[in-house]
Amino acid sequence: MTDFVHPQHEDVTEEMWQGIDDIIAENAGIPGSIITVLRKCQNIVGYLPTQVMDYISLGMNLPRSDVFGVASFYALFSMEPRGRHTIKVCTGTACYVKGIKEVISRISNKYDMEEGCTSEDRCFTLESVRCLGACGLAPVMVIGEDVYGAVKADTVLDVLARYESE
Numbered sequence: 304m305t306d307f308v309h310p311q312h313e314d315v316t317e318e319m320w321q322g323i324d325d326i327i328a329e330n331a332g333i334p335g336s337i338i339t340v341l342r343k344c345q346n347i348v349g350y351l352p353t354q355v356m357d358y359i360s361l362g363m364n365l366p367r368s369d370v371f372g373v374a375s376f377y378a379l380f381s382m383e384p385r386g387r388h389t390i391k392v393c394t395g396t397a398c399y400v401k402g403i404k405e406v407i408s409r410i411s412n413k414y415d416m417e418e419g420c421t422s423e424d425r426c427f428t429l430e431s432v433r434c435l436g437a438c439g440l441a442p443v444m445v446i447g448e449d450v451y452g453a454v455k456a457d458t459v460l461d462v463l464a465r466y467e468s469e
Contacts, residue, residue, distance in 0.1 A: 307361055310354040314384065322347045323355065327362035337365065337373050341380055349425075350381040386421045386428035388466045390446050395434040397441035405456040406442060407431065413460055426467055 309320040326343045330336040340359055345351050351374050360370040374380045392398075392407055407418065410429055414422040421428040437443045440452025444459070451462060 307358065310358060312352055312354045314350075314352060315348055315355065319347050320358075323358065324362070327359065331363055337363065337370060338377070341370070341374055345380060349387075350383060350385050352382070356382075384421055384425055386425050387469065388426060388446050389428045389430060390444060390463070391430050391432050391435065392418075393433075393435040393437070393441070393443045394431045395438065395441075397438040398435075398443055401441045402456060403442040403444075403454070406444065406454050406459050409456050409459055410463065413463075427463070 309315075309317065315323075323344050326340055326347075330340050337359075340363060341351060341356075344355055344359060348355060356370050356374060357367060359365075360367045363370070374382060390410065392403055392410075394403055394407075407429070410427075411417055414427055414429070416422045416427070416429055418429055418431045435443045435445060435450075437450065437452060440450070442452075442454050444451045444454045444462075446463075446466060454462070
């Protein structure tokens with residue numbers, strides 16, 4: 304995709320733009336491939352800034368509204384910067400009763416972020432979910448692919464400290 308100039312964006316390096324070009328080239332002309340393109344581009348950048356979606360719409364020869372429509376419809380896409388690590392805390396009944404609110408409070412206070420937000424250093428994004436399907440381990444927290452059961456407010460920050468340097 305050398306026909307288009309890469310837009311300037313503080314979160315997107317030239318190497319990332321090259322990866323985005325490759326993804327577009329692999330999928331251009333394939334009907335229905337926009338979800339795949341958006342997902343792969345989000346994996347490269349970490350989220351979908353407006354400039355990236357505009358660039359995808361040009362490269363895929365799709366209306367800008369189609370690209371934005373798909374990105375805003377599906378929950379798997381984020382148009383806001385996300386942390387390198389997503390913390391999912393269960394707020395279902397078993398986890399709530401066993402103290403997940405205090406765990407959330409400790410995380411929020413330490414990293415100055417509310418549920419649904421990302422820490423200023425973009426290390427963590429904190430999400431609450433209704434159920435993680437591990438009620439026997441309550442309260443439960445998932446960081447990336449790692450599941451933590453019987454999470455305690457007194458030790459949760461020690462767990463998170465392991466991820467800060469990654």
